[in-house]
Amino acid sequence: MSYDVAIIGAGPAGMSAAVRLRALGAAVIVIDEQPAPGGQIFRGIERNAASPVFPALGEDYAKGCALVAAFRASGAEYLPSTQVWQIEDGWNLFLTTERKARHITARAVLLANGAQERPVPFPGWTLPNVMTVGAAQILLKSGGMLPEGRIWIAGAGPLPLLYATQLLNLGGRIAGYLDTATTPKLSALARLPGAWREFGNLAKGLRWLRDVRRSGMMIKGFSDLRAEGEERLEHLTWEAAGKRHRVEADVLLVHEGVVPRIHETLALRCEHIWNEEQGYLAPKLDRWGQTSRKDLFVAGDAGGIGGWMAATVSGEIAALGIAGQLGIAANPDDLRQAAHLDQRRARALALRPFLDALYPPPRTRLADDVIACRCEEVTAGAIRSAARNSPADPSAVKAATRCGMGPCQGRQCGYTVQALLAEVHGLPIGDVSFFHIRPPLKPITLGEIASLEHAEGAA
């Protein structure tokens, strides 16, 4: 099958782009890993609308209803529960839906595949019942799952506070909150005046913080957090004021911000830019969201973290850029102005510089015994010793240690390897490259590839 535009991801950016492109008359296909539209932020929104979980998820979540409805009505072809495992020039996309592979072509590709939580290794992070805050929130949105027992949260940023509030709204309890945020620096506060337009969001954050403080123990100014137990999490320990503290724990939820999903743009050899303050790579984009490769666009958090509202606007901008380039719209600039997209994006991003400065990624030195690569169980120490005997190149570390060769293909250890290489070689982190990402983007079975041959032969 052939389309004008293939959009990967049915979150805010992908959905709003699809709606715009359909309104302009483009033939659009939207491919998404999830069984229903919404992305992670509006996950399960259609099903949850009638659930007791819905009011507890908050007013921002409810705002996704209109966008999902518009997407459903847009006439875009929609492939849920589908993984894209290969993208080739042209553009040729190879997909798998329910174990059957297929091949489609599109004149332009829009990657709107969002973000993932920043992997931050610490002792015990591979123990069962240690998971991310985002994971717990997905469980809540998917089957209304609430954690039971002594729930601890360790991390920083808006998401842990939001999740904690949602949990409390549903009658859940939190034993304690280990706040890893450092004291706001003057640099963060200096950016606050620029955020005055988003005062509503700021007040919301402070309200969440107050609710969490009321519900459980709030711990600040600690170091060396460890999750410990035989076969599963049993207790947490940390260092504070020269003393080792220990608590019993059943579930530990961790979160240190989110980073763009870059495996696709890395595999397609797009240029990337290192964001030093937030410690992530993002594809270099022009003012329409086009990457360094013609007709390959990125919108939403996959192009740099901005949150769902900014993602919605960037999806529309990319849609207009694509429509202009493909000759579907003659006047994309006029349309961009008429919809006030630049003003809307500026407003959506107003609080971002403040948040970025307030929540920098943790830069503490990893102890040698901490597992960096969860899949292949490679420790920071093993990576350091490989790095000492190699150039500052992740491929050399990968070849020497198997780090990054497991099923996640470096999605969990990539930035850790980069940081350890920089540390050993005395380089700025941004000077060290990321893993070389090779196909397939997702694991596929030989059976799936065989089903592709069959379909091609029949066509």
Add this chain to the structure above:
Amino acid sequence: MFKSVLERPGVPPDMMVLVNGVETPAWDGETVASVLLRVPDAGRRSPISGTLRLPYCQMGVCFECLAIVDGIASTQGCLVPVQPGMRIESQRGPREISR
């Protein structure tokens, strides 16, 4: 460790699935990876050290939820919604060629 807010005494679950052969209640909208968190010892075992692992990210990027779903090994459990009668088995250690 997890319980659905939809679970009420006297109200039947949305469906039953089989986890390592044991009938297990499940709810509409949840995934295989969500069920794995409710059944004791249902996690996978690392093919490297053999230690127990449970789902970590729930969004398709950590691959800790790999399981055998309806006979297909190394399925990312967090991307597969549960269906009535689904057979979920734990993936233990490295694959064996002779199986």
